[in-house]
Amino acid sequence: MVDSPPRDAPDSPPFMQRMFDNVFLLLVLGIVVMLVVYTGWGMWEVLTMPAGTLP
Amino acid sequence: MSAATFPHRVCPATGRVIASAAEPLIKVNAVVAVVSLLIGAVAALLLVLTRWQAVHLLPAEWYYRILGVHGMNMLIFFIIYFEMAVLWFAGTILLNSRPANPKLGWFSFALMIIGTGLVQWAQWAGKADVLFTSYPPLKAHPLFYLGIILFAVGALTVTGLFFASLVIAKREKTYEGSVPLVVYGAVTAAIIAVITLLHGAIIYIPTFLWSVGLIKSVDPQVYRLIWWGLGHSSQQINVAAMVAVWYMLSALTIGGVVLNEKVSRSAFVLYVLFISMASAHHLLVDPGFGPAWKIVNTSYFMYMAVLASMIHGFTVPAGMELGMRLRGFTDGLFGWLRRAPWGDPGFSALVFSVVVFGFVGGITGVTIGTEQINIIAHNTMRIPGHFHATVVSGTAMAFMGATYYLLPLVFQRKVAFWGLAKAQPYLFAIGMLLLSMGMTFAGSFGVPRRHWDISFSQALFDVQFNPAVDITLAVMGIGGILAVIGALSFIAIAVKSVFFGEKITTWETGKPILGIPQGLTNPPVHAPNVDEINDALHADSRGIAGATPGTLVLVGVFLLAFVVYYFTNWKLLSFLWKVG
Numbered sequence: 001m002v003d004s005p006p007r008d009a010p011d012s013p014p015f016m017q018r019m020f021d022n023v024f025l026l027l028v029l030g031i032v033v034m035l036v037v038y039t040g041w042g043m044w045e046v047l048t049m050p051a052g053t054l055p
Numbered sequence: 056m057s058a059a060t061f062p063h064r065v066c067p068a069t070g071r072v073i074a075s076a077a078e079p080l081i082k083v084n085a086v087v088a089v090v091s092l093l094i095g096a097v098a099a100l101l102l103v104l105t106r107w108q109a110v111h112l113l114p115a116e117w118y119y120r121i122l123g124v125h126g127m128n129m130l131i132f133f134i135i136y137f138e139m140a141v142l143w144f145a146g147t148i149l150l151n152s153r154p155a156n157p158k159l160g161w162f163s164f165a166l167m168i169i170g171t172g173l174v175q176w177a178q179w180a181g182k183a184d185v186l187f188t189s190y191p192p193l194k195a196h197p198l199f200y201l202g203i204i205l206f207a208v209g210a211l212t213v214t215g216l217f218f219a220s221l222v223i224a225k226r227e228k229t230y231e232g233s234v235p236l237v238v239y240g241a242v243t244a245a246i247i248a249v250i251t252l253l254h255g256a257i258i259y260i261p262t263f264l265w266s267v268g269l270i271k272s273v274d275p276q277v278y279r280l281i282w283w284g285l286g287h288s289s290q291q292i293n294v295a296a297m298v299a300v301w302y303m304l305s306a307l308t309i310g311g312v313v314l315n316e317k318v319s320r321s322a323f324v325l326y327v328l329f330i331s332m333a334s335a336h337h338l339l340v341d342p343g344f345g346p347a348w349k350i351v352n353t354s355y356f357m358y359m360a361v362l363a364s365m366i367h368g369f370t371v372p373a374g375m376e377l378g379m380r381l382r383g384f385t386d387g388l389f390g391w392l393r394r395a396p397w398g399d400p401g402f403s404a405l406v407f408s409v410v411v412f413g414f415v416g417g418i419t420g421v422t423i424g425t426e427q428i429n430i431i432a433h434n435t436m437r438i439p440g441h442f443h444a445t446v447v448s449g450t451a452m453a454f455m456g457a458t459y460y461l462l463p464l465v466f467q468r469k470v471a472f473w474g475l476a477k478a479q480p481y482l483f484a485i486g487m488l489l490l491s492m493g494m495t496f497a498g499s500f501g502v503p504r505r506h507w508d509i510s511f512s513q514a515l516f517d518v519q520f521n522p523a524v525d526i527t528l529a530v531m532g533i534g535g536i537l538a539v540i541g542a543l544s545f546i547a548i549a550v551k552s553v554f555f556g557e558k559i560t561t562w563e564t565g566k567p568i569l570g571i572p573q574g575l576t577n578p579p580v581h582a583p584n585v586d587e588i589n590d591a592l593h594a595d596s597r598g599i600a601g602a603t604p605g606t607l608v609l610v611g612v613f614l615l616a617f618v619v620y621y622f623t624n625w626k627l628l629s630f631l632w633k634v635g
Binding site: 020021023024026029033034038041042043046 | 233328352
């Protein structure tokens with residue numbers, strides 16, 4: 001069995017490159033940011049809006 | 056000799072492994088995309104001849120019906136089928152790999168086709184006169200919503216298969232290090248596609264249930280919020296795919312280089328994180344959302360995505376300039392541009408796509424997306440003026456340019472009507488530029504979008520527009536006719552090439568061949584003294600001009616145009632603001 005090189009080995013890609021290469025991390029981050037900032041916050045604004053009353 | 060263990064062929068021009076299972080999936084998606092483009096283009100001609108008030112072709116009922124047909128075919132079917140082709144292409148050929156589960160890929164394609172058929176039937180039969188946005192309480196036939204859901208499920212599955220293909224390529228070590236930049240752009244498009252399609256599912260499933268009577272109502276404000284997570288984000292898939300195609304065409308046509316991988320990839324990550332929030336632009340005058348939500352979504356966070364577009368808007372032309380200079384075209388500021396292959400439809404389409412997307416689509420988009428300025432632009436023709444410059448002049452133009460290279464590389468056919476193909480990007484770009492400018496200026500005079508008759512001939516009240524509107528609408532009409540001729544020319548070229556074109560599996564390089572773009576017959580190579588040129592370009596003595604002085608001048612012009620347009624709009628807003 002061959003050990004994988006330590007993550008901070010000189011020949012391993014830098015941290016940011018490993019992060020950018022992690023497609024599934026980006027996928028999760030993309031969905032979460034949108035769902036929180038746009039969708040979730042927007043839904044909260046609509047659903048907490050007091051109902052209008054007819055005169 | 057390829058080491059690939061799956062059925063494949065090797066591209067004679069690029070040496071890439073083309074998996075036999077992926078090739079037909081790329082082809083069918085591209086063919087259906089072109090069919091959708093044909094339907095959308097015919098609809099566009101009818102619409103432009105109706106909005107051109109002097110012609111006013113269609114009756115009201117058919118105007119709104121055809122507007123819906125145009126929106127679905129252009130913004131959803133044409134673009135997303137082509138993007139599915141891009142995902143199959145990027146996930147396999149660009150990684151010398153094989154597709155994940157092609158049988159499921161065919162099933163997904165079948166779902167998309169069934170969904171497309173249902174939507175087309177509902178719209179043409181007059182069962183879904185609800186426009187592209189289908190805002191409740193407007194209600195369409197249930198099969199319209201079901202069709203969109205089936206299409207979205209199929210597209211989402213293909214996106215999942217793209218991610219699975221990436222895993223296969225990594226596991227089977229068909230590439231080393233990070234995925235190529237073009238594939239990274241496709242990854243970005245795929246992530247945005249997931250965000251988009253999730254929002255589509257969240258809103259269209261309850262709307263379908265409402266249409267069959269299983270639930271009582273759909274809240275219009277909630278619908279608008281979630282629907283725009285689909286409606287606008289779907290156009291951000293285009294942006295990411297388009298930028299990926301820019302990098303690809305730049306390399307293929309003139310040997311463009313990537314200036315800095317870190318910078319370009321960071322820009323793509325900014326798209327992943329922030330670009331989908333542009334959806335909030337459509338809700339800037341909605342009373343249901345507070346200013347904090349609007350400003351955070353459309354300004355603070357969204358500007359990170361604008362920054363990303365401006366980064367690509369610099370790195371793509373700068374990479375083209377550096378690539379040309381390394382090939383020996385070093386004279387003056389713009390010698391690299393003068394000596395570029397302007398007769399190559401892949402190259403001219405690339406340049407027009409970058410320029411019109413940036414100068415017209417980008418500048419107008421950021422300006423009218425500002426909360427305060429939006430009040431003078433909302434629901435006017437400035438909005439379609441903006442997005443025709445981005446989605447059509449930008450994305451569709453780039454996809455057309457890519458097609459001229461995919462025809463020989465993937466379809467193994469010469470490009471038919473070669474003379475027409477060389478002229479087509481010019482015709483389409485000029486037409487679309489006139490159309491976008493005509494719409495934008497008409498909108499600046501207050502002409503509403505999505506309106507059958509701006510003379511208000513049967514209305515109880517009188518509305519008069521500035522007479523200049525007649526000129527701007529005529530410019531729009533003439534531009535639209537030119538653009539439709541350009542689009543139909545592209546369709547004729549693509550159909551003739553694919554179904555009746557001359558078969559070509561290999562070709563000699565070093566001499567021009569009619570029907571094959573010069574980037575394939577005469578692949579760009581560096582000059583013999585490339586190291587010497589490179590050292591000279593990066594010498595300290597060049598100062599701030601650096602290795603790409605021509606591009607610096609061009610982006611300076613862009614920034615100047617941006618500043619002038621942006622602040623002119625604040626001035627226009629001040630004319631309307633009578634308080635104080």
